[in-house]
Amino acid sequence: MNRKVIIATENLGKFREIKELLLDDFDEFYSLRDFKERVEIVEDSPIYIENALKKARKVGNRFGYNTISDDSGLEVDALNGRPGILSSRYGKNDNERIEKLLFELKDVPWEKRTARFVAYVIFYMPEKGTFYGFYGDLKGYICFEKKGDRGFGFDPVFYLPEYDRYLAEIELIEKNKISHRGKAILALKSFLNAEFFK
Ligand code: ITT
Numbered sequence: 001m002n003r004k005v006i007i008a009t010e011n012l013g014k015f016r017e018i019k020e021l022l023l024d025d026f027d028e029f030y031s032l033r034d035f036k037e038r039v040e041i042v043e044d045s046p047i048y049i050e051n052a053l054k055k056a057r058k059v060g061n062r063f064g065y066n067t068i069s070d071d072s073g074l075e076v077d078a079l080n081g082r083p084g085i086l087s088s089r090y091g092k093n094d095n096e097r098i099e100k101l102l103f104e105l106k107d108v109p110w111e112k113r114t115a116r117f118v119a120y121v122i123f124y125m126p127e128k129g130t131f132y133g134f135y136g137d138l139k140g141y142i143c144f145e146k147k148g149d150r151g152f153g154f155d156p157v158f159y160l161p162e163y164d165r166y167l168a169e170i171e172l173i174e175k176n177k178i179s180h181r182g183k184a185i186l187a188l189k190s191f192l193n194a195e196f197f198k
Pocket of ligand 1: 008009010011014043070071072074087088117154155181
């Protein structure tokens with residue numbers, strides 16, 4: 001099997017996390033930032049896995065390598081699941097998205113600040129035209145203020161009660177053991193080792 005893989009993302013936080021989990025499984029990793037040619041992907045489905053499949057198919061077919069994609073989001077109970085699938089479009093950058101979230105939740109008490117990250121991952125093999133899907137989630141609370149400087153996105157306001165830590169206080173390797181993305185990619189890793197890398 002070709003041991004090159006594209007991680008079909010512009011998001012370097014995602015790229016680092018996925019690559020770290022699959023270091024033993026692939027020899028070369030590319031993100032969309034490694035290609036001069038831009039691939040236009042319109043994430044217009046209200047269904048995460050459909051967007052993930054769209055990203056993986058488009059990129060895999062264009063460049064010809066096996067491709068992994070991730071469509072993920074933060075679902076906040078007090079906001080009826082928002083920002084959810086629209087998480088990356090909730091603001092212009094991580095800071096703006098966090099400030100907007102804290103503002104929307106300013107009157108919500110601690111016990112009602114429950115939330116979950118979800119990740120839907122696709123592994124697409126352009127030579128065969130086949131694809132496989134994986135899922136992971138992570139439950140926690142949205143805090144009242146930011147803490148920590150690791151990770152990306154909403155990590156500085158996401159609190160994990162079992163660890164008494166904010167996600168942005170945890171090292172990448174530790175985050176990968178418990179996170180939504182980590183769970184989905186570990187399921188992909190087991191699948192690859194059982195089916196292809198025997
Ligand atoms: P690509 O589509 O290029 O992969 P993106 O950031 O636009 O990058 P998504 O459409 O899947 O990706 O949006 C996911 C958003 O959800 C992301 O931008 C963060 O705001 C948030 N998010 C997902 N996983 C996260 C994590 O592990 N930590 C913090 N925020 C996360």
